[in-house]
Amino acid sequence: MTVQSQQNEAGLRVSRSNGIATILISREAKMNAMSQAMWRSMIDLVGELEADDTVRVLVLRGAGDNFCAGADVSEFDTVRRDAETARSYEMLNAGAFAAIRNTHLPTIAAISGVCFGGGFGLAAACDLRIASPDALFSVPAARLGLAYPVEAMGDIVATAGAQMARYLAFSGARIDAARARECGFLLEVVPSDVLISRATDLAATIARNAPLSIRASKVSISAALTCNTQEAEHAQALGDITFESADYAEGRRAFRERRPPHFAGR
DSSP states (O other), rough: OOOOEEEEEEEEEEEEEEEEEEEEOOOOOGTTOOHHHHHHHHHHHHHHHOOOOOEEEEEEEESTTSBHHHHHHHHHHHSSSSHHHHHHHHHHHHHHHHHHHHOOOOOOEEOOOOEEEEEHHHHHHSSSSOOOTTOOETTTHHTTTTOOHHHHHHHHHHHHHHHHHHHHHHHOOOEEHHHHHHHHSSSOOGGGGGGHHHHHHHHHHHHHHHHHHHHHHHHHHHHHHOOOHHHHHHHHHHHHHTSSHHHHHHHHHHEEEHHHHOOOOO
């Protein structure tokens, strides 16, 4: 097993192993709060991983005991001080959410500790979310007197439901992992000491499956949620590609030969 790891100046660490890429939000002194530079870097990193043909799944997690405390509020007097600077800032954090939401890679958030604000947005943009029992979730916009980007609120509605989205946004309250699982935001709640291994196992299961099939399914599910005609047509086109692929032939052959398939993503 070869593990490739790199850390950028913004505080994000990337590793690749066996088709699984992990982005580690690494700023423990600030509970992994995202700086403006980190939002920009997240967009670039997801793009780099998308272009790497060896990567089949992306896992997002935080260093230490917390997932992400959200945006670094200590910067706001400078980078988010008024409507004009807020729009520029929000282009970056909304861009980070969009990069995760729209990547063809299946994405998994492994959540422990705090998952607040922009951290909640990052998790909501992922396809799957698992957490440890100590995880806490909050959307504290009303406590700060600001508004979330529309696309980010869309992710929260899609993953937690409209009523829970309203409750979180209006009240600024915190909910625990059990409540987050009840509303459908979390797929699983697992013991803290197995959170990372469970995320890795789940990613490995996905990585063994046919990438073209997963890509088509991801777009198809999104189209079903958005009722977007163009997206539905794109999903259909991606589905058509699977039936012409070498992986489809390999899947049928492996079924006949009663062995695990070996998918190449083409």
